[in-house]
Amino acid sequence: MNNNSSYTIEEVSQLLKISKLTVYDLIKKEELVAFRVGRQMRVDQQDLERYKSKNRTGIVQEDNYFSAENKVSQNNNKQVVISGQDVVLDMLSKYIEKHTSLTPLRSYNGSLNSLVSMYNGECDIVSVHLYDGDTGEYNLPYVKRLLVSQPFILINLVCRNAGIYVKQGNPLNIKGWSDLAQSQITIVNREKGSGARVLLDEQLRIHGISADSLRGYENDLTSHFSVASAVASGQADAGVGIENVAKMVNVDFIPLIKEQYDLVILKTKENLQLLKVIKEAVSSKEYRSQLEQLNGYDLSVTGKIIFES
Structure with missing residues (x-):
């Protein structure tokens, strides 16, 4: 742990003894204040102490840092957690940050673990590449089993x-x-x-x-x-x-x-803007031209809706 006045997401997870995804979820729900340094999210020491104090007593003491301006800024920038490891997701995150008011946060989990996190309400966009040997099909058999009670959309990003x-x-x-x-x-x-x-x-x-x-x-x-x-x-x-x-x-x-490398997004009222943004991104010339520079990727079905419940 460092001696600075702010902490990385990993350090916060260690201090609170919770997973990094839970920390991202607290930030997304605006229960914990974070700020961005380049591509990294950090949490001020005083904001971490404020969060701990609130959960001990249920009372938050106002201070100068948590100003009305900061509150407005947080409310106007919805944070979305994108889970998966491929570089195409980093590129997608940059596109979202550049073209929308959404604030993307990256989580680098594997496909099954990402789906479980989505089921638990900890992710907004999940990438999957899960092969089912019984059907020879990718992704849909797994997503249907794990998100059985939740409507979702499955969109191809790349093959x-x-x-x-x-x-x-x-x-x-x-x-x-x-x-x-x-x-x-x-x-x-x-x-x-x-x-x-x-x-x-x-x-x-x-x-x-x-x-x-x-x-x-x-x-x-x-x-x-x-x-x-x-x-x-x-x-x-x-x-x-x-x-x-x-x-x-x-x-x-x-x-x-x-x-098949697909994106999963839950179909909720809260995700209407997010769904629109993703559909626009995967069909845009800007994003697709970046994908075309990569080796071993096929864009023939990029943007295709594989399944919608």
Whole structure:
């Protein structure tokens, strides 16, 4: 923890012993005051103490900092939490910040964990890439199960090439999912709740491979970049991820599936403006031209409504 007069979101979560998503939710509900420094949100020490005091006594003492001007500013800038890890979401966040009065906040959770957070009211926009081995379909089976009681809209953002990272030259001649079970191959995995972990687990189930037979299955990391970096540095022979990251880390990539990367937004009165903003963003020339600069992405169905309940 630092000795400054303000704290990062992570530091606030540690001090209050709550998750970072809960901190974002408190900020979104205007129960905790935050300010932006570049892309980072911070909370003043005095505002954190005010929040703690309010929840101990139910009384908030007025001070000069919490002025009428600050109150108006907060009320006019609705904050929206966007959960997911792909760079296309960072680009979307910048578009929203540039073209609307909304204030986007980023949460870097995996697909399943993001959906659970949305179910708990902690996220406004969630990205998903969850493969269902029984139907061969992406996302909708999972979203329907988790948001069974809530109306939602599923919009495609991009499609991406997913597959296996291997060392340059592919010295172990890895060609597909079944090769990962070879005794001489060590993999590095993604964390539970991530789309890449779901993809691997479903492919193992389809091919009749036990997870216990994969050397390194229990070694997990929290991003495509860290998985590719582990392969590049020789810590592992292979890992599951997306093509775009392979170009950054100098590993070879074996494309095995084109995955659907969709956005989930709840259909509520409060989200009417948000839904309009997202539809406009994904159809805009400005945002799409940025997406076209990325490797391994397909925009052929970008903006398509996959499902609406």
